[in-house]
Amino acid sequence: MSDQGKVAPARRRGLADEVADRIREAIFNGAYAPGEQLREVELSGEMDVSRGPVREALRLLEREGLVHCAWHRGTTVTTLSTEDVAELDSLRGALEDLAVRQVIAHASDEDLASIAKTADMMERADDAHEMVRLDIAFHDAVFAAAGHQRLADAWDGIRCQVHLFLLTRISRSTAGYLDCIPREHHGLVTALRARDTNTALNLFAAHRRHAVDVVAGTTA
Structure with a gap:
C-alpha cells in the first residue's frame, strides 16, 4: 500500500x-x-x-x-450572549484568583517587574484597541509569573474569548477608558508587589466586575 x-x-x-x-x-x-x-x-x-x-x-x-x-x-x-459573559467571567475569575495567589507566593521581583512593565506601557496607548491588547498582555504576564504551567494553559484556552469580551466592552463605551485602565492596572501591580493577597484579589475582582458592568450597560 x-x-x-x-x-x-x-x-x-x-x-x-x-x-x-x-x-x-x-x-x-x-x-x-x-x-x-x-x-x-x-x-x-x-x-x-x-x-x-x-x-x-x-x-x-x-x-x-x-x-x-x-x-x-x-x-x-462571535457575539457574546449574557450567558457567555457570565460563564467567561466566572471561569476567568477562578483562574485569575489562583494566579494572583501563586504570584504573591512565588513570583520573583523580576516577574513582578515584567508585570509592571506592561502596566507602564498602557500610559502610551493611543487608542482603545491598543489598550485592549495591553490589557491582555498584562494578564498574560500575571499568568506567566504564576509559575503554574497547567494554569497558564487554561488561561490560553480562554484568552481569545477574553480579548473578544474586552472588544465588546469598548464597543459599549470608551468614556474615560484610556485614563482609567492604566490607573486600575497600576493599582493591581502595587497590591502584587506588596504581597497583599486580600487587597490584590479584591482589586482584580473589581477590575473584572467593572468591565462586565459596562458590557451589561449598568455603568459607563
Whole structure:
C-alpha cells in the first residue's frame, strides 16, 4: 500500500495557521465586528489563497471561540450572549484568583517587574484597541509569573474569548477608558508587589466586575 496521501503537506497546515492569524488580527483590530459575516470566497480573494486554507482557518478560530459556524448563516464573528459573559467571567475569575495567589507566593521581583512593565506601557496607548491588547498582555504576564504551567494553559484556552469580551466592552463605551485602565492596572501591580493577597484579589475582582458592568450597560 502506498504511503502517498496519508499525511497532508505541512505547508497547508502552515498556510491555514497564517490565514487564521490574519483573520484573528482583523477581528482584534475591529475590522470585523461581532456578528459580522465572514465569507470564504471574499476572504480567499483578499488573501490570495484558495478556499481550503480559509475553511480550515475558520475551524481553528471556531475552536478558539472567536467565530461561530452555522449551516444556515455561514460563519460570523462571535457575539457574546449574557450567558457567555457570565460563564467567561466566572471561569476567568477562578483562574485569575489562583494566579494572583501563586504570584504573591512565588513570583520573583523580576516577574513582578515584567508585570509592571506592561502596566507602564498602557500610559502610551493611543487608542482603545491598543489598550485592549495591553490589557491582555498584562494578564498574560500575571499568568506567566504564576509559575503554574497547567494554569497558564487554561488561561490560553480562554484568552481569545477574553480579548473578544474586552472588544465588546469598548464597543459599549470608551468614556474615560484610556485614563482609567492604566490607573486600575497600576493599582493591581502595587497590591502584587506588596504581597497583599486580600487587597490584590479584591482589586482584580473589581477590575473584572467593572468591565462586565459596562458590557451589561449598568455603568459607563
